[in-house]
Amino acid sequence: MAEFDFDLFTIGAGSGGVAASRRAASYGARVAICEGSRVGGTCVIRGCVPKKLLVYASQFRDAFQDACAYGWDSHVPAFDWPTLIANKDKEIDRLNGIYIKMLETSGVTLLPHFGRLIDKHTVEVAGKRYTAKNILIATGGWPSLPEIPGIEHAITSNEALHLGHLPHSILIIGGGYIAVEFASIFRGLGVEVTIMIRGEDLLNGFDDDIRVALAQELRNRGIEILARTKPVKVVEGAGGFTVTDHLGREHSAGLVMAATGRRPNTRDLGLEELGVEMDKGGAIRVDEWSRTNVDGVYAIGDVTDRMALTPIAIAEGRALAETLFNDNPMRISYDNVATGVFSLPPLGTVGLTEAEARARYAKVDIYRTGFRPMKHTLSGREERVLMKLVVDGESQRVLGCHMMGMDAPEIVQGLAIALNCGATKADFDRTIALHPSTAEEFVLLREKVADPQKL
Ligand code: FAD
16 A cells, blocks of 8 residues: 555645646646635636736727727727626636646546645645645745735735726725736726835836836826825725825725735644744745755745746746656746736836846946837827847847837747847847837847946
């Protein structure tokens, strides 16, 4: 009889857990996975997918308005939020079903309950104990709220996807990508939007030029950005809520949303009892092989707070399965990971920001262009594109590509391949442009931006 019930027991059936479990099972491992909520996890159920469907919905107003200059009838048809939410839910149900089916056909045993570690080889699920040679923690994260009075009145991205009706106005606390994306969604659907941020600019960690340019575009769309402003209190009143800031000013809105970061799901998992090391924020500490400090216990995805993106969780999960069950030791690279922000207009970015490059390289060349895209020459829309290349001034390797503008995420995904191949500025230059397109500007950039240190 086998020593353990399973070769791998995964806690959490989100992007990472499902990918690791299926890959392990494909190599003949006996795999079980438990899920306390819905199979598919954050990305499918309450993240990337439903959000992107709402982004699509929010883009139609622009399209209807712009169509007028192209000869189409100019009226903007009525919008019905409940229809959008019902259709979105139907699609999420469909994907949830596909994920469950994929686990079944892969031969993975699905236990639809929360799990808890009992020891390094035992997981308890719904009162029953299962043993496994290896245990994988892939429990993801959950919105974290600022500790201020009245914050229980605020919704998070979870509830934003299920509102019964659209508010007339919303105040969003936070300036990360989730805040910016939901601000764009709500504004696109006609809601008055205010963003409240502690710092000067949105989107910490993104290239500064892009951050400034996006803030301007959002303002042009009527989104108010309250910079250097901290909320201290939320109070419910007639017809809405009032947020008081650190200067005592009051800001009213029909709805308040907190998009103030996420914390790893590590509470009540039995990790402390087992001695699994975590950082101050509760993220599980792992090495490059996704090993925790406890032998045979692994962690991947958002719960490790390395790079909180779906494709990263999937890649970490598959790498672990390769290592454990295919005699193919695999680690993943976190360099040149392309990311998008699905704001209006969207962002695409890969590689180093200008600030990161200047901190690491002796000489950095910057190429930048900003223009009004051809589509808006007729529509008259005052929306600009910004494109930027960050280049190592010595080797001429392209270190970063950043873009704000229509289709930026689609364009930058392709450029990520070039960066991973070590493309130089000369490689970009000898690439013939695809005309007429916005993307062609990335291979037509000639003039270096003056080095600020030499001005
Ligand atoms: P998750 O997908 O969160 O899965 C963890 C699962 O574990 C959950 O289903 C949870 O219910 C379950 N679980 C937790 N505790 C237990 C337990 N004790 N027992 C059993 N099950 C448990 N990423 C992108 O790449 N692109 C995007 O555009 C994007 N948009 C996003 C938008 C929003 C609003 C949010 C919130 C996130 C977005 N992300 C995006 C991030 C992405 O969703 C996550 O990085 C990804 O889902 C992480 O996968 P994971 O497997 O680590 O965790």
